[in-house]
Amino acid sequence: MEGVSAASAEDSESLLCIINTCTVTQKAEQKARRLIRLILKKCPCAALIVTGCYAQLAGKEIEAIDKRICVIGGQIKSRLSLIPDMLIKSKTEKWNPADFSDSVKTMVASKPAAKPGFPEESFKLSTSAFVSHSRASLKIQDGCNCNCSYCAIHIARGHSVSLDVQSAIERVQELEAKGHDEVVLTTVNIGQYKGAYKDGFCDFPEMLQLLLLNTKHIKFRISSLYPEIVTEKFCRVISDERVQPHFHISVQSGSNKILSLMNRQYKAVDVENACRMLRKAKSNPFIACDIITGFPGEKDEDFNQTMELCRACDFAWVHAFPYSERPGTAAAVMKEKVPQYVSGERAKEITDWAIAQKIKYVEAFKGQEMTAVLETARRPAAISANANSRVIYHAVTDNFIHCEIISNGKASENHAVSLKIKDVLYERIKKGGDIEASAEFL
Numbered sequence: 001m002e003g004v005s006a007a008s009a010e011d012s013e014s015l016l017c018i019i020n021t022c023t024v025t026q027k028a029e030q031k032a033r034r035l036i037r038l039i040l041k042k043c044p045c046a047a048l049i050v051t052g053c054y055a056q057l058a059g060k061e062i063e064a065i066d067k068r069i070c071v072i073g074g075q076i077k078s079r080l081s082l083i084p085d086m087l088i089k090s091k092t093e094k095w096n097p098a099d100f101s102d103s104v105k106t107m108v109a110s111k112p113a114a115k116p117g118f119p120e121e122s123f124k125l126s127t128s129a130f131v132s133h134s135r136a137s138l139k140i141q142d143g144c145n146c147n148c149s150y151c152a153i154h155i156a157r158g159h160s161v162s163l164d165v166q167s168a169i170e171r172v173q174e175l176e177a178k179g180h181d182e183v184v185l186t187t188v189n190i191g192q193y194k195g196a197y198k199d200g201f202c203d204f205p206e207m208l209q210l211l212l213l214n215t216k217h218i219k220f221r222i223s224s225l226y227p228e229i230v231t232e233k234f235c236r237v238i239s240d241e242r243v244q245p246h247f248h249i250s251v252q253s254g255s256n257k258i259l260s261l262m263n264r265q266y267k268a269v270d271v272e273n274a275c276r277m278l279r280k281a282k283s284n285p286f287i288a289c290d291i292i293t294g295f296p297g298e299k300d301e302d303f304n305q306t307m308e309l310c311r312a313c314d315f316a317w318v319h320a321f322p323y324s325e326r327p328g329t330a331a332a333v334m335k336e337k338v339p340q341y342v343s344g345e346r347a348k349e350i351t352d353w354a355i356a357q358k359i360k361y362v363e364a365f366k367g368q369e370m371t372a373v374l375e376t377a378r379r380p381a382a383i384s385a386n387a388n389s390r391v392i393y394h395a396v397t398d399n400f401i402h403c404e405i406i407s408n409g410k411a412s413e414n415h416a417v418s419l420k421i422k423d424v425l426y427e428r429i430k431k432g433g434d435i436e437a438s439a440e441f442l
């Protein structure tokens with residue numbers, strides 16, 4: 001069921017809905033609860049399976065919303081693979097969503113977690129078929145052994161686990177054989193990748209090197225980085241032209257005092273060094289970062305240091321968000337809370353700066369020929385009856401510029417194309433839209 005909203009018609013045909021939830025902020029949890037209630041209303045015959053990080057931490061609370069809901073916590077999400085068989089065995093002609101939910105609850109309770117505190121069979125649900133996500137992705141690491149004071153993710157996900165190197169190679173080879181031109185390697189904490197290989201283990205740079213050696217043309221995008229992972233060894237591997245010049249660094253603050261309160265393992269200067277090294281390894285890469293504003297104890301001078309760091313690193317984009325208190329974390333009981341309006345104003349100040357930065361970055365590529373992967377193609381509804389109607393393509397360049405191309409071409413999604421950036425779409429960037437430039441096929 002795509003795009004369900006308050007205005008959607010009732011759907012009494014759907015028998016099962018699976019909702020993946022996030023716990024990163026209070027907002028994310030509120031959003032999940034709203035979606036659960038909306039689906040309960042719009043799909044009166046459906047059982048709802050709720051999974052993911054929020055479900056892991058608040059399973060009882062979520063199941064109490066309605067008897068049609070059952071929870072498969074994020075750490076045992078791989079048990080979703082048992083659901084198709086359970087559905088086949090259940091008598092759909094006498095379908096009772098509450099009974100089906102009960103049977104899922106029994107399945108969850110009947111088998112204790114294989115290794116409590118670790119994600120169970122974390123890589124089992126990997127697929128090489130991407131239906132609504134046009135870009136291929138491969139999860140190679142899950143969980144986290146760090147203990148950042150604001151973070152509920154490591155509590156929800158459990159300890160770090162890694163996909164073994166041979167499986168990673170085979171999965172990427174399969175994606176390449178299916179014609180994918182790019183794969184995003186996803187992790188919770190890339191620095192904790194430790195994949196079994198032969199008689200030992202590989203860290204992330206060693207694994208990426210092996211992926212490059214064992215594939216021919218597929219390109220690799222790294223989902224997110226921590227400053228500590230940017231070493232000489234890492235930079236040697238990413239200098240390969242098949243590693244995309246796009247990096248997102250988890251920075252969070254430019255104040256060493258706040259970084260220490262957050263229990264982060266680096267200092268502001270390490271972030272600067274990481275950016276310098278990435279720029280040496282790749283030509284004009286898109287480097288973005290995450291910043292949390294209003295962490296307990298953050299004074300104006302700490303925030304100013306964050307702004308200074310962002311300027312010094314010349315980030316092309318900053319994802320700034322106000323601190324959100326997560327129950328059960330060390331930061332939740334810290335004193336010196338920062339009022340929400342102050343956190344909000346600081347996040348806005350960074351975002352305004354980041355918009356100008358993104359415009360500057362995209363402008364630098366105006367008129368340039370670039371390669372990109374086509375993400376989606378759609379025909380504008382108003383002219384869909386016209387056989388010669390134009391197609392609106394959404395393409396993402398190697399360095400992560402999101403382009404719109406309006407063309408009669410018959411390019412197919414998920415494939416590499418050459419394009420030329422025509423114009424910067426200033427207003428769309430300012431509004432936080434998902435398209436930043438117009439382009440034409442070459």
Ligand code: SF4
Nearest residue numbers: 144146147148151154
């Ligand atoms: S590194 Fe810190 S913020 Fe990231 S998942 Fe681990 S504990 Fe959470």
